[in-house]
Amino acid sequence: MGALFDNSIGLLERLGDPSLALDGPSRTYVVLGAVVQAMPEADRQALFELLLDRKYSLNNLAKCTFLLGFAAERSGMIPQHELGQQQGEGWGLLGHLFDPSLGIETSTRALLLLGAITEHNGYAPEQVLQILQDQDWAMGNADKAVLLLVAAALQPKLAIDAGTFLGGSASALSMFAERVITIDIDPARAQNVEHLPNVDFLSGIASDVLAELLPTTPAAELVVLDASHTCNGIQAEVEQLLSNPPSCLRAVLIHDSAMETCRAGLDLIDWAAYPLVRSFTLDFLPGVENEEGVMGGGLAVVWLLE
Numbered sequence: 595m596g597a598l599f600d601n602s603i604g605l606l607e608r609l610g611d612p613s614l615a616l617d618g619p620s621r622t623y624v625v626l627g628a629v630v631q632a633m634p635e636a637d638r639q640a641l642f643e644l645l646l647d648r649k650y651s652l653n654n655l656a657k658c659t660f661l662l663g664f665a666a667e668r669s670g671m672i673p674q675h676e677l678g679q680q681q682g683e684g685w686g687l688l689g690h691l692f693d694p695s696l697g698i699e700t701s702t703r704a705l706l707l708l709g710a711i712t713e714h715n716g717y718a719p720e721q722v723l724q725i726l727q728d729q730d731w732a733m734g735n736a737d738k739a740v741l742l743l744v745a746a747a748l749q750p751k752l753a754i755d756a757g758t759f760l761g762g763s764a765s766a767l768s769m770f771a772e773r774v775i776t777i778d779i780d781p782a783r784a785q786n787v788e789h790l791p792n793v794d795f796l797s798g799i800a801s802d803v804l805a806e807l808l809p810t811t812p813a814a815e816l817v818v819l820d821a822s823h824t825c826n827g828i829q830a831e832v833e834q835l836l837s838n839p840p841s842c843l844r845a846v847l848i849h850d851s852a853m854e855t856c857r858a859g860l861d862l863i864d865w866a867a868y869p870l871v872r873s874f875t876l877d878f879l880p881g882v883e884n885e886e887g888v889m890g891g892g893l894a895v896v897w898l899l900e
């Protein structure tokens with residue numbers, strides 16, 4: 595046991611350490627127990643209350659991974675990533691999302707870092723847990739965690755959300771962005787975001803709306819594409835965005851990248867033709883296969899140069 599608790603970075607690395615002879619979830623619970631046990635009494639009580647509160651219906655593993663990140667950051671266990679020095683404070687944690695050196699697989703790392711940034715930026719963990727378990731948000735927990743983490747780290751003046759549906763991703767972005775523009779082909783979707791004061795709704799085909807919008811929205815730092823899921827539709831949205839990138843644009847998150855039609859569309863894009871693109875990762879989060887053997891979900895991530 596001594597080795598398990600010896601040094602803080604080593605402790606988090608235990609999450610991805612198969613030599614512990616525990617499965618992934620059990621490693622998370624053991625490490626969470628160890629981190630919480632070492633906290634001052636008041637912090638420990640607050641953590642246990644969140645842990646045991648049944649109003650968070652989020653699955654146990656996602657909840658515990660988030661709370662582990664929160665507790666580890668509170669205890670000063672997560673090293674500042676070097677990108678924090680180069681790119682600004684938010685990157686001190688966000689940098690770990692793109693760097694496997696913590697030794698933890700991506701979806702676990704995203705939830706852990708989301709917990710950490712919640713503590714670091716002083717957000718209420720209850721509020722972040724609530725949005726993570728929002729049933730109106732049509733994404734998986736890991737996709738949600740990446741979106742929230744990127745938004746919390748960048749704190750964009752403006753985020754664009756293509757594909758409003760029930761308002762899940764728009765509502766999540768509205769927590770961390772000053773303003774959100776959400777787009778849907780179905781004008782009736784406006785009612786799903788009208789209660790959000792910093793969200794504006796635009797109706798139309800996303801690639802057409804983007805063509806009009808982009809020249810007038812230089813402040814858009816983060817764009818989430820989850821509108822068209824056809825090959826040509828997703829291709830048109832991405833090409834529109836990269837041909838007229840707002841000057842502040844840093845990140846594009848593309849949902850359902852594991853879907854065959856979306857993959858085909860993303861495959862048609864000549865990424866090298868856009869010099870602003872620093873990286874494109876198709877399977878940043880892999881998708882899942884449904885009972886009929888059809889792939890869905892998954893998140894592709896595009897980073898742009900400053």
Ligand SMILES: C[S@@+](CC[C@H](N)C(=O)[O-])C[C@H]1O[C@@H](n2cnc3c(N)ncnc32)[C@H](O)[C@@H]1O
Nearest residue numbers: 731732757759762763778779799800820821822
């Ligand atoms: C998967 S849902 C979006 C889910 C939402 N982003 C979330 O995370 O909860 C896709 C939405 O995109 C809209 N949509 C489909 N094709 C579109 C297009 N070409 N342009 C704009 N919206 C489109 C649909 O009406 C639907 O509401």
